[in-house]
Amino acid sequence: MEEQPINARSSGKEMAGEQMVGEQLASQQLDGKQPQSQHHRSVVSYVRRSTRLEGRMERAWNEYSDEYMLRFEGSHNELGVDSQLIITRQMLKDKWGEGFREEGRIIVEIGTGQGENIIAAARNNPQDNFIGIEVYTPGVAHALLKAGKEELRNLRMVQVNAPELLQAFKDGVVDEVWTFFPDPWPKTKHHKRRIVQDGLARAIHNALVENGVWRIATDIDDYALHVHEVMDRRDDFINEGDVVVSLATEHVSKGNAQEAELLPHADFMESERFSERVLTNFENKGLKAGRTIHDFTYRRQ
Protein backbone atom coordinates (compact mmCIF):
# COMPACT_ATOMS: atom_id res chain seq x y z
CA MET A 1 0.00 0.00 0.00
CA GLU A 2 1.32 3.46 -0.89
CA GLU A 3 1.75 5.66 2.15
CA GLN A 4 0.14 9.06 2.33
CA PRO A 5 2.68 11.62 3.44
CA ILE A 6 0.85 13.58 6.09
CA ASN A 7 2.25 15.03 9.27
CA ALA A 8 1.88 12.50 12.09
CA ARG A 9 2.12 15.15 14.78
CA SER A 10 -0.64 17.33 13.53
CA SER A 11 -3.09 14.69 12.43
CA GLY A 12 -2.59 11.54 14.51
CA LYS A 13 -4.78 9.74 11.97
CA GLU A 14 -4.41 6.18 10.77
CA MET A 15 -1.62 6.70 8.26
CA ALA A 16 1.35 8.49 9.62
CA GLY A 17 3.73 10.00 7.20
CA GLU A 18 6.79 12.07 7.37
CA GLN A 19 8.38 13.82 10.27
CA MET A 20 11.83 14.91 11.18
CA VAL A 21 14.00 12.00 12.12
CA GLY A 22 17.19 10.14 11.66
CA GLU A 23 19.73 11.49 9.26
CA GLN A 24 18.59 15.07 9.11
CA LEU A 25 17.97 15.54 12.82
CA ALA A 26 21.05 13.60 13.83
CA SER A 27 23.32 15.44 11.44
CA GLN A 28 22.02 18.80 12.62
CA GLN A 29 22.63 17.99 16.27
CA LEU A 30 25.97 16.37 15.76
CA ASP A 31 27.15 19.30 13.69
CA GLY A 32 26.58 21.34 16.84
CA LYS A 33 23.70 23.36 15.41
CA GLN A 34 20.25 23.57 16.88
CA PRO A 35 17.77 21.39 15.05
CA GLN A 36 15.14 23.19 13.02
CA SER A 37 11.51 22.74 13.88
CA GLN A 38 10.60 19.19 14.81
CA HIS A 39 7.72 19.50 12.42
CA HIS A 40 10.07 19.65 9.47
CA ARG A 41 9.27 16.74 7.23
CA SER A 42 11.62 13.89 6.67
CA VAL A 43 11.27 10.25 5.79
CA VAL A 44 10.26 7.60 8.32
CA SER A 45 10.71 3.85 8.11
CA TYR A 46 7.16 2.83 8.93
CA VAL A 47 3.59 3.28 7.83
CA ARG A 48 1.30 3.81 10.73
CA ARG A 49 -1.71 1.54 10.65
CA SER A 50 -4.97 1.52 12.52
CA THR A 51 -4.10 1.05 16.18
CA ARG A 52 -7.37 -0.12 17.67
CA LEU A 53 -6.81 -2.84 20.22
CA GLU A 54 -9.42 -5.39 21.12
CA GLY A 55 -9.94 -8.24 23.57
CA ARG A 56 -6.80 -9.71 25.05
CA MET A 57 -4.53 -7.03 23.62
CA GLU A 58 -6.69 -4.22 24.95
CA ARG A 59 -6.75 -5.83 28.38
CA ALA A 60 -2.97 -6.30 28.27
CA TRP A 61 -2.53 -2.64 27.43
CA ASN A 62 -4.80 -1.54 30.25
CA GLU A 63 -3.15 -3.83 32.74
CA TYR A 64 0.52 -3.41 31.92
CA SER A 65 1.19 -0.19 30.04
CA ASP A 66 1.57 1.99 33.14
CA GLU A 67 4.25 -0.30 34.47
CA TYR A 68 6.10 -1.13 31.29
CA MET A 69 5.90 1.94 29.04
CA LEU A 70 8.65 4.53 29.32
CA ARG A 71 7.31 7.92 28.31
CA PHE A 72 9.42 10.90 27.34
CA GLU A 73 8.61 14.48 26.44
CA GLY A 74 7.02 14.59 23.04
CA SER A 75 6.19 10.90 23.06
CA HIS A 76 2.69 11.05 24.51
CA ASN A 77 0.06 9.83 22.03
CA GLU A 78 2.35 10.36 19.08
CA LEU A 79 5.54 8.87 17.79
CA GLY A 80 7.87 11.83 17.99
CA VAL A 81 10.40 12.75 20.67
CA ASP A 82 11.25 16.28 21.76
CA SER A 83 14.40 17.23 19.86
CA GLN A 84 15.86 18.84 23.01
CA LEU A 85 15.44 15.70 25.11
CA ILE A 86 18.61 14.23 26.61
CA ILE A 87 18.28 10.79 28.17
CA THR A 88 20.81 9.92 30.85
CA ARG A 89 21.24 6.66 32.73
CA GLN A 90 19.93 8.38 35.86
CA MET A 91 16.80 9.54 34.02
CA LEU A 92 16.19 5.99 32.83
CA LYS A 93 16.60 4.67 36.34
CA ASP A 94 14.15 7.25 37.73
CA LYS A 95 11.51 6.55 35.10
CA TRP A 96 12.01 2.78 35.33
CA GLY A 97 11.38 2.54 39.03
CA GLU A 98 11.72 -0.85 40.65
CA GLY A 99 13.66 -3.36 38.60
CA PHE A 100 16.34 -1.19 37.03
CA ARG A 101 19.64 -3.06 37.30
CA GLU A 102 22.16 -0.57 38.67
CA GLU A 103 25.13 -2.57 37.47
CA GLY A 104 23.46 -3.89 34.36
CA ARG A 105 24.02 -3.12 30.70
CA ILE A 106 21.42 -1.20 28.72
CA ILE A 107 20.38 -2.96 25.53
CA VAL A 108 17.98 -1.32 23.08
CA GLU A 109 16.06 -3.19 20.40
CA ILE A 110 14.71 -1.13 17.50
CA GLY A 111 11.52 -2.53 15.96
CA THR A 112 10.63 -5.29 18.43
CA GLY A 113 7.66 -6.55 16.39
CA GLN A 114 5.76 -8.99 18.61
CA GLY A 115 8.49 -8.74 21.24
CA GLU A 116 9.85 -12.28 20.89
CA ASN A 117 13.51 -11.25 21.01
CA ILE A 118 13.43 -8.64 23.72
CA ILE A 119 11.30 -10.82 26.01
CA ALA A 120 13.61 -13.81 25.62
CA ALA A 121 16.68 -11.63 26.13
CA ALA A 122 15.25 -10.01 29.28
CA ARG A 123 14.32 -13.41 30.65
CA ASN A 124 17.73 -14.93 29.88
CA ASN A 125 19.74 -11.94 31.13
CA PRO A 126 18.09 -10.84 34.38
CA GLN A 127 21.20 -8.82 35.30
CA ASP A 128 20.77 -6.40 32.35
CA ASN A 129 18.25 -3.73 31.32
CA PHE A 130 16.31 -4.01 28.06
CA ILE A 131 14.44 -1.28 26.20
CA GLY A 132 12.21 -2.21 23.26
CA ILE A 133 11.22 0.45 20.74
CA GLU A 134 8.24 -0.27 18.51
CA VAL A 135 5.77 1.98 16.70
CA TYR A 136 3.07 -0.60 16.01
CA THR A 137 0.53 -0.66 18.86
CA PRO A 138 -0.52 -4.34 18.61
CA GLY A 139 3.17 -5.30 18.63
CA VAL A 140 3.74 -3.24 21.76
CA ALA A 141 0.64 -4.79 23.36
CA HIS A 142 1.97 -8.30 22.64
CA ALA A 143 5.27 -7.43 24.30
CA LEU A 144 3.45 -5.97 27.30
CA LEU A 145 1.34 -9.09 27.65
CA LYS A 146 4.37 -11.39 27.64
CA ALA A 147 6.41 -9.16 29.95
CA GLY A 148 3.50 -8.84 32.37
CA LYS A 149 2.76 -12.55 32.45
CA GLU A 150 6.41 -13.34 33.10
CA GLU A 151 6.67 -10.49 35.59
CA LEU A 152 9.86 -9.26 33.93
CA ARG A 153 11.26 -6.27 35.78
CA ASN A 154 14.31 -5.56 33.63
CA LEU A 155 12.37 -4.57 30.50
CA ARG A 156 10.63 -1.42 29.34
CA MET A 157 8.92 -0.51 26.07
CA VAL A 158 8.82 2.83 24.27
CA GLN A 159 6.38 3.57 21.45
CA VAL A 160 8.21 6.16 19.37
CA ASN A 161 10.07 6.59 16.12
CA ALA A 162 13.33 4.83 17.06
CA PRO A 163 15.88 7.16 15.34
CA GLU A 164 14.51 10.11 17.30
CA LEU A 165 14.82 8.26 20.59
CA LEU A 166 18.29 6.96 19.84
CA GLN A 167 19.61 10.38 19.22
CA ALA A 168 18.28 11.60 22.56
CA PHE A 169 20.56 9.26 24.51
CA LYS A 170 23.44 11.11 26.05
CA ASP A 171 26.88 9.96 24.98
CA GLY A 172 27.70 6.46 26.01
CA VAL A 173 24.51 5.31 27.76
CA VAL A 174 23.64 2.26 25.67
CA ASP A 175 25.73 -0.93 25.56
CA GLU A 176 24.13 -2.59 22.55
CA VAL A 177 21.56 -1.74 19.89
CA TRP A 178 19.75 -4.49 18.00
CA THR A 179 17.87 -4.14 14.72
CA PHE A 180 16.57 -7.51 13.57
CA PHE A 181 14.66 -7.95 10.32
CA PRO A 182 13.99 -4.28 9.62
CA ASP A 183 11.19 -3.56 7.14
CA PRO A 184 12.81 -4.22 3.74
CA TRP A 185 11.24 -1.42 1.65
CA PRO A 186 12.17 -3.33 -1.53
CA LYS A 187 11.30 -0.73 -4.16
CA THR A 188 14.21 1.48 -5.15
CA LYS A 189 12.16 4.63 -4.66
CA HIS A 190 11.54 3.52 -1.05
CA HIS A 191 15.15 2.71 -0.11
CA LYS A 192 15.35 6.03 1.69
CA ARG A 193 12.76 4.64 4.10
CA ARG A 194 15.05 1.84 5.23
CA ILE A 195 15.88 2.41 8.86
CA VAL A 196 19.60 1.66 8.49
CA GLN A 197 20.92 5.03 7.31
CA ASP A 198 23.89 7.27 8.08
CA GLY A 199 21.79 9.46 10.37
CA LEU A 200 20.75 6.52 12.53
CA ALA A 201 24.33 5.22 12.52
CA ARG A 202 25.53 8.60 13.85
CA ALA A 203 22.81 8.65 16.52
CA ILE A 204 23.66 5.10 17.58
CA HIS A 205 27.37 5.89 17.62
CA ASN A 206 26.66 8.73 20.02
CA ALA A 207 24.32 6.65 22.19
CA LEU A 208 26.70 3.69 22.51
CA VAL A 209 29.34 3.23 25.17
CA GLU A 210 32.90 2.91 23.95
CA ASN A 211 33.18 -0.45 22.20
CA GLY A 212 29.41 -0.85 22.22
CA VAL A 213 27.88 -2.75 19.31
CA TRP A 214 25.05 -2.41 16.82
CA ARG A 215 23.77 -5.82 15.75
CA ILE A 216 21.68 -6.09 12.62
CA ALA A 217 20.04 -9.08 10.93
CA THR A 218 18.10 -9.36 7.70
CA ASP A 219 16.84 -12.11 5.38
CA ILE A 220 16.82 -9.83 2.33
CA ASP A 221 20.02 -9.93 0.24
CA ASP A 222 19.39 -6.47 -1.13
CA TYR A 223 19.01 -5.11 2.41
CA ALA A 224 22.25 -6.87 3.41
CA LEU A 225 23.97 -5.06 0.56
CA HIS A 226 22.39 -1.82 1.73
CA VAL A 227 23.76 -2.39 5.27
CA HIS A 228 27.24 -2.93 3.83
CA GLU A 229 26.93 0.19 1.70
CA VAL A 230 25.90 2.34 4.66
CA MET A 231 28.10 0.85 7.37
CA ASP A 232 31.31 -0.57 5.88
CA ARG A 233 32.60 2.79 4.69
CA ARG A 234 32.14 4.43 8.09
CA ASP A 235 35.28 4.89 10.13
CA ASP A 236 33.39 5.27 13.42
CA PHE A 237 32.24 1.62 13.37
CA ILE A 238 34.19 -1.52 12.62
CA ASN A 239 32.58 -4.50 10.93
CA GLU A 240 33.47 -7.42 13.21
CA GLY A 241 32.19 -10.06 10.80
CA ASP A 242 34.46 -13.02 10.13
CA VAL A 243 32.25 -14.94 7.70
CA VAL A 244 32.72 -14.26 3.99
CA VAL A 245 29.42 -13.78 2.15
CA SER A 246 29.06 -13.24 -1.57
CA LEU A 247 26.36 -10.78 -2.59
CA ALA A 248 25.16 -9.48 -5.94
CA THR A 249 26.51 -5.97 -6.26
CA GLU A 250 23.61 -4.70 -8.34
CA HIS A 251 20.44 -4.07 -6.43
CA VAL A 252 18.00 -6.91 -6.86
CA SER A 253 14.33 -6.95 -6.03
CA LYS A 254 13.12 -8.92 -3.06
CA GLY A 255 13.07 -12.65 -3.72
CA ASN A 256 14.49 -12.46 -7.22
CA ALA A 257 17.21 -15.02 -6.63
CA GLN A 258 17.56 -16.09 -10.28
CA GLU A 259 18.28 -12.55 -11.36
CA ALA A 260 20.73 -12.11 -8.48
CA GLU A 261 22.74 -15.13 -9.61
CA LEU A 262 23.43 -13.50 -12.98
CA LEU A 263 24.69 -10.24 -11.51
CA PRO A 264 28.30 -9.45 -10.58
CA HIS A 265 29.12 -10.53 -7.04
CA ALA A 266 31.49 -9.25 -4.40
CA ASP A 267 32.56 -10.66 -1.03
CA PHE A 268 31.48 -9.04 2.22
CA MET A 269 32.19 -9.83 5.86
CA GLU A 270 29.28 -10.83 8.07
CA SER A 271 28.82 -12.50 11.46
CA GLU A 272 27.74 -15.89 12.73
CA ARG A 273 24.20 -15.96 13.99
CA PHE A 274 24.00 -13.87 17.16
CA SER A 275 23.37 -16.38 19.95
CA GLU A 276 20.78 -14.19 21.75
CA ARG A 277 18.66 -13.87 18.62
CA VAL A 278 15.60 -16.14 18.81
CA LEU A 279 13.73 -17.45 15.78
CA THR A 280 10.93 -14.94 15.17
CA ASN A 281 8.04 -15.24 12.72
CA PHE A 282 9.84 -12.89 10.37
CA GLU A 283 12.98 -14.99 10.29
CA ASN A 284 10.93 -18.16 9.95
CA LYS A 285 9.15 -16.79 6.90
CA GLY A 286 12.49 -15.88 5.34
CA LEU A 287 13.88 -19.37 5.99
CA LYS A 288 10.77 -21.04 4.58
CA ALA A 289 11.15 -18.94 1.45
CA GLY A 290 14.72 -20.23 1.13
CA ARG A 291 16.38 -16.91 1.89
CA THR A 292 19.80 -16.51 3.49
CA ILE A 293 19.93 -14.88 6.92
CA HIS A 294 22.57 -12.16 7.26
CA ASP A 295 23.94 -11.15 10.67
CA PHE A 296 26.10 -8.06 11.22
CA THR A 297 28.10 -6.81 14.19
CA TYR A 298 29.35 -3.22 14.02
CA ARG A 299 31.50 -2.11 16.93
CA ARG A 300 31.74 1.53 17.90
CA GLN A 301 35.21 2.99 17.42
Ligand SMILES: C[S@@+](CC[C@H](N)C(=O)[O-])C[C@H]1O[C@@H](n2cnc3c(N)ncnc32)[C@H](O)[C@@H]1O
Ligand atom coordinates in the same frame (compact mmCIF):
# COMPACT_ATOMS: atom_id res chain seq x y z
C1 LIG B 1 9.77 -6.68 9.94
S1 LIG B 1 9.40 -6.25 11.58
C2 LIG B 1 10.58 -7.21 12.50
C3 LIG B 1 10.21 -7.35 13.95
C4 LIG B 1 11.21 -8.09 14.85
N1 LIG B 1 12.47 -7.39 14.93
C5 LIG B 1 11.40 -9.50 14.41
O1 LIG B 1 12.49 -9.89 14.01
O2 LIG B 1 10.43 -10.27 14.51
C6 LIG B 1 10.03 -4.61 11.71
C7 LIG B 1 9.41 -3.85 12.86
O3 LIG B 1 10.03 -2.59 12.98
C8 LIG B 1 9.05 -1.64 13.36
N2 LIG B 1 9.54 -0.31 12.98
C9 LIG B 1 9.75 0.16 11.73
N3 LIG B 1 10.22 1.41 11.76
C10 LIG B 1 10.32 1.75 13.08
C11 LIG B 1 10.74 2.94 13.74
N4 LIG B 1 11.15 4.01 13.05
N5 LIG B 1 10.72 2.97 15.08
C12 LIG B 1 10.30 1.88 15.79
N6 LIG B 1 9.88 0.73 15.20
C13 LIG B 1 9.89 0.67 13.87
C14 LIG B 1 7.82 -2.08 12.61
O4 LIG B 1 6.63 -1.58 13.18
C15 LIG B 1 7.93 -3.59 12.71
O5 LIG B 1 7.26 -4.10 13.84
